[in-house]
Amino acid sequence: MSSQAQQSPALLGVGILGAGPVTQAIHLPSLARLGDILEVRHIMDVDPAVAESVAGRVGARFSTSMDELLADPAVDIVAICSPHQFHAPQVIAACRAGKKAVLCEKPFAMNGEEAAAISAVSAETRVPIIVGAMHTFDPGWLAAEEAWGGLPEQVHTVRSSIVLPPNPRFEDFATEIVGRVPVPGRDSNDPEALKAMLTGGVMGLAIHDLPLVRRFTPDFAAVEVLHAETVSPFGYVISLRAGDVTIELRAAMNGTWEPCWTFEAIGDDASLDIDFTPSYVHAGSATARIRTAGRTVTLGPFGHNGYEGEWRKLAELAGGTGQPPSAETLIHDLEFALAIAEAAAGRVDAGAPHDAAAEQEVNA
Numbered sequence: 001m002s003s004q005a006q007q008s009p010a011l012l013g014v015g016i017l018g019a020g021p022v023t024q025a026i027h028l029p030s031l032a033r034l035g036d037i038l039e040v041r042h043i044m045d046v047d048p049a050v051a052e053s054v055a056g057r058v059g060a061r062f063s064t065s066m067d068e069l070l071a072d073p074a075v076d077i078v079a080i081c082s083p084h085q086f087h088a089p090q091v092i093a094a095c096r097a098g099k100k101a102v103l104c105e106k107p108f109a110m111n112g113e114e115a116a117a118i119s120a121v122s123a124e125t126r127v128p129i130i131v132g133a134m135h136t137f138d139p140g141w142l143a144a145e146e147a148w149g150g151l152p153e154q155v156h157t158v159r160s161s162i163v164l165p166p167n168p169r170f171e172d173f174a175t176e177i178v179g180r181v182p183v184p185g186r187d188s189n190d191p192e193a194l195k196a197m198l199t200g201g202v203m204g205l206a207i208h209d210l211p212l213v214r215r216f217t218p219d220f221a222a223v224e225v226l227h228a229e230t231v232s233p234f235g236y237v238i239s240l241r242a243g244d245v246t247i248e249l250r251a252a253m254n255g256t257w258e259p260c261w262t263f264e265a266i267g268d269d270a271s272l273d274i275d276f277t278p279s280y281v282h283a284g285s286a287t288a289r290i291r292t293a294g295r296t297v298t299l300g301p302f303g304h305n306g307y308e309g310e311w312r313k314l315a316e317l318a319g320g321t322g323q324p325p326s327a328e329t330l331i332h333d334l335e336f337a338l339a340i341a342e343a344a345a346g347r348v349d350a351g352a353p354h355d356a357a358a359e360q361e362v363n364a
């Protein structure tokens with residue numbers, strides 16, 4: 001482990017587990033703008049070269065051991081940016097280590113049992129946890145939520161539509177990535193590959209908007225997937241119903257310029273539509289429009305996006321102010337995503353159509 005430049009006692013210390021592209025291209029640039037409240041003090045990665053190189057950029061210590069990072073008294077807030085399968089055990093360990101707040105990249109667990117275990121530990125230790133579904137922290141979304149009044153009661157249709165380039169394009173715009181792991185190709189005729197694309201699409205990409213969808217679907221437990229289709233080289237078209245609400249989830253990760261990420265909630269007399277900035281892009285917040293008969297209210301864009309919003313929230317929580325999302329909310333968000341992913345993958349066995357080669361895994 002390396003030594004670190006002198007720490008400022010007035011700042012909250014950040015430790016990061018997993019220093020891959022998301023840490024390098026998303027979190028470190030966000031933290032660089034918040035140097036008046038937060039300081040990166042410890043970077044851990046199982047790959048020592050990645051840990052050392054990334055820590056060196058921010059003058060932090062590095063290690064290859066989670067236990068070492070969690071035992072570091074300079075670390076107040078832990079961010080978990082490792083691959084999915086490590087999230088739940090690392091969140092639990094960070095809570096047990098008595099840290100002041102935890103950010104877990106999405107998805108924060110891989111199944112309901114893991115989510116319940118996290119919830120129990122969070123209740124016992126009272127360590128606040130937030131999940132890196134960044135749109136829920138975007139000031140454009142938060143302003144819409146404050147302003148929409150009775151909209152959720154009348155919404156009958158929700159649409160999330162995402163057109164993005166493959167992740168490395170934006171990662172490379174943001175920084176020089178070290179230690180990128182190439183994604184293996186897939187056989188488009190293999191039903192298991194198609195199921196994996198639908199599951200990966202829901203749990204890796206749609207999951208950013210599913211907590212938003214759930215604000216308009218109180219009957220989220222009754223999920224019925226009507227149609228699920230893969231899109232080449234990576235994407236999905238999924239239609240479903242949750243209670244009385246019709247939901248369309250679309251994504252295409254291809255070479256299209258320009259990227260477009262929209263969310264719509266449509267009711268009889270009012271509607272909401274939001275343009276989000278693409279993942280990885282640090283260019284201010286989403287812009288939301290709430291339309292009622294003869295009137296459109298536009299909210300945003302504001303100065304920062306949901307990634308910076310996550311860190312501002314963590315600083316608040318670690319400082320003992322602000323409310324974390326309830327464990328119940330996080331569990332219900334995860335259950336909703338898992339139910340859609342499972343039902344969409346189930347459509348492959350029922351002969352769901354697909355479109356040519358499945359070459360890439362989405363992890364946006």
Ligand SMILES: NC(=O)c1ccc[n+]([C@@H]2O[C@H](COP(=O)([O-])OP(=O)(O)OC[C@H]3O[C@@H](n4cnc5c(N)ncnc54)[C@H](O)[C@@H]3O)[C@@H](O)[C@H]2O)c1
Nearest residue numbers: 017018019020021022046081082084086105106279363364
């Ligand atoms: N919020 C977003 O916009 C967004 C975008 C992309 C990915 N993500 C999420 O962020 C997480 C990380 O994504 P990525 O693209 O950087 O992933 P990645 O798999 O490319 O990199 C993860 C890093 O974790 C390291 N690692 C492996 N096992 C580890 C362990 N047990 N403990 C600590 N580190 C370990 C790897 O060496 C690698 O450097 C994923 O969960 C992904 O779903 C979020």
